[in-house]
Amino acid sequence: MDIITSRDNAGVKYACTLRDSEKQRAAEGLFFAEGPKLCLELAKSCTPRTAYATEVAMEKTPALESLRPTLIAPHVAEKLAGTKTSQGVFVLFEQPAPPVEQLDTATHILALEGVQDPGNVGTLLRSAAAFGYDLVLLGPGCAAPFSPKTLRSSMGAAGRLPVLHVDDLPATLQGLRARGVACLATALYNSRPLGEAGQEFPQGLCVVIGSEGQGLTDATVAACDLAVRIPMTDQVESLNAGVAGSVLLWQFRNV
Numbered sequence: 286m287d288i289i290t291s292r293d294n295a296g297v298k299y300a301c302t303l304r305d306s307e308k309q310r311a312a313e314g315l316f317f318a319e320g321p322k323l324c325l326e327l328a329k330s331c332t333p334r335t336a337y338a339t340e341v342a343m344e345k346t347p348a349l350e351s352l353r354p355t356l357i358a359p360h361v362a363e364k365l366a367g368t369k370t371s372q373g374v375f376v377l378f379e380q381p382a383p384p385v386e387q388l389d390t391a392t393h394i395l396a397l398e399g400v401q402d403p404g405n406v407g408t409l410l411r412s413a414a415a416f417g418y419d420l421v422l423l424g425p426g427c428a429a430p431f432s433p434k435t436l437r438s439s440m441g442a443a444g445r446l447p448v449l450h451v452d453d454l455p456a457t458l459q460g461l462r463a464r465g466v467a468c469l470a471t472a473l474y475n476s477r478p479l480g481e482a483g484q485e486f487p488q489g490l491c492v493v494i495g496s497e498g499q500g501l502t503d504a505t506v507a508a509c510d511l512a513v514r515i516p517m518t519d520q521v522e523s524l525n526a527g528v529a530g531s532v533l534l535w536q537f538r539n540v
Contacts, residue, residue, distance in 0.1 A: 287355075287356070288340075288356040288357065288358055289337070289355060289356065289357045289358065289361055290357075290358045290360075290361065291361070292360065292361055292364045294361070296335065296337075296355075297337070297357070297361055297364060297365060300317060300335070300337070300365055300375060300377055301364065301365060303315055303316065303317045303377060304317040304319075304365070304367055304433055307429045307432060310380070310429070310431060310432075314379060314380050314382070315334060315377050315378065315379060315380060316377070316378055316380050316431035316432075316436070317367075317375065317376075317377055317433060318375070318376050318377075318378060318433070318436055319365070319366065319367055319368065319372060319374065319375050319376075319433060319437075320372040320374055320437075321342060321345070321346040321348075321349055321372060321373075321374045323436065323437065323440065323441055324336070324349075324352065324374050324375075324376040325346075325348055325349070325351075325352075326440065326441035326444075327376070327378055327436075327441045327444045328351070328352060328376070328378075329441075329444075329445075330381070330441070330444040330445045331378040331379060331380075331381060331444040332378060332379040333352050333376050333377070333378055333379075334376075334377045334378060334379055335355070335376070335377040336349075336352040336353060336354035336355065336374075336375070336376040336377075337354055337355050337356075337357045337361075337362075337365065337374070337375045337376075338352075338354035338355075338356065338357065338373055338374045338375070339356070339357055339358070339359055339362050339371075339373035339374075340356060341359070341373055342362075342372065342373030342374045343356070346374070349374060352376060354374070354376075357373075359371075359373070362375070367433045378444070380431055381444060381447070381448075383420075383447030383448065383449060385449060387419075387420055387447050387449070388420070388422075388449060388457070388460070388461075389464070391419045391420035391447075391489070392419065392466070392488070392489035392490070393417060393418040393419050393420075393489065393490060393537075394418065394419070394420045394421070394422060394461070394466070394489070394490070394491040394492070395409060395413045395418050395420070395421045395422070395491075395492055395494070395530070395534065396421075396422040396423075396424065396454060396457075396458065396468075396491055396492070396493045396494070397409065397421070397422070397423055397424060397427050397493075397494055397495075397526075397530075398424040398425065398426065398427070398454050398493065398494070398495045398496075398501055398502065398505055399424070399425065399426035399427065399495050399496045399499055399501075399502075400426070400427050400428065400494065400495065400496050400526050401426060401427065401428055401496060402428060402496075402525075402526070402527075403428040403429075403432055403434035403435040403438060404434065404435075404438045404527065405428075405438075405496075405497075405525060405526040405527035405530075406423075406427060406428040406430060406435050406438070406439075407430075407434070407435040407436065407437065407438020407439035407440075407442075407443075407527075408438050408439070408527030408528075408530075408531065409421075409494065409526065409527055409530045409531065409534070410430060410435070410438075410439040410442040410443050410446060410448070411438065411439045411440055411442040412527075412530065412531040412534045412535070413442070413446060413534055414439075414442040414445050414446050415442075416534045416535055416538035417538055418446065418534065419446075419447070420446070420447050420448075420449065421446050421447070421448045421449070422448075422449055422450075422451050422454070422457060422491075423448060423449070423450050423451070424451055424452075424454035424457075424505070425452065425454070426496075430443040430448050431443055438527075454493075454505050454508075455502075455504045455505050455507070455508035456508075458491065458493065458505065458508040458509060459508050461489070461491050462508075462510065464488065464489075465487075465488030465489065466486075466488055466489035466490065466491050467486045467488070467489070467490050467491070467510050467511075468490075468491045468493055468508065468509040468510050468511075469482060469490065469491070469492055469493060469509060469510065469511050469512075469513050469533075469537075470493045470501055470505065470506045470509035470511070470512045470513070471492075471493065471494050471495065471500075471501065471512070471513060471514065471515075471529060471530070471533060472500060472501060472506055472512040472513075472514060473500070473514055475512060476511075476512035476513050476514040477511065477512070477513055477514070478513070478514060478515075478516050479513050479514065479515050479516065479532075479533070479536060480516075481513075482511060482513045482536075484537075486537075490537055492530070492533050492534060492537060493505060493509055494526055494529070494530040494533070495526070496526055497524070497525045497526050497529075513533070515529055515532055515533070
């Protein structure tokens with residue numbers, strides 16, 4: 286079997302562009318993933334378009350054969366790698382495109398606003414998948430769900446959960462409330478302790494989370510039914526968005 290040995294190979298250069306450019310990923314409807322475990326997990330829910338792997342990676346993980354990868358030399362893998370140590374496996378996947386109509390039927394929803402850190406967004410996607418949520422809304426200012434860093438943090442959850450981008454989060458929340466979905470904002474001020482929020486939400490629930498530094502905008506908080514906070518000791522001022530959001534997602538899990 287032929288092996289790509291040139292770091293200037295057109296396909297390799299194209300994959301690197303997708304790895305580094307959110308604009309290119311959006312335009313092409315593709316995303317770049319790296320590592321055998323992550324790529325095999327994503328292949329369960331996303332369509333692989335092109336795959337590359339080293340001979341060593343193929344020997345270590347025979348299941349990669351299902352992705353039909355093109356073999357690459359180790360120095361080519363080093364160019365493709367977005368991490369310090371290459372795992373020798375790289376796949377371009379088609380981005381899932383969930384229908385906007387899912388907004389009309391979802392009953393357990395996570396909404397994010399201004400969560401810029403890819404690690405936090407990935408953690409929250411992973412927690413939402415773990416606790417039975419059926420839709421994620423990304424408002425303005427959020428890290429891209431299919432960036433390499435977010436994918437690594439989510440361990441492929443972005444491929445399993447429908448993710449919708451919304452330009453006007455307050456208006457979207459008002460629409461959810463109109464069909465009976467309770468919207469709970471996370472906020473430190475003018476909020477109730479988490480235990481006072483209740484547990485019964487027969488028409489559905491949307492947990493709304495902002496960044497650690499800025500929190501939610503006033504308009505988004507006003508669009509929600511209730512603001513809640515996680516009770517903490519005075520030894521810690523706040524939790525990061527990934528941790529705080531995961532606590533709330535567990536509290537209102539759909540199990």
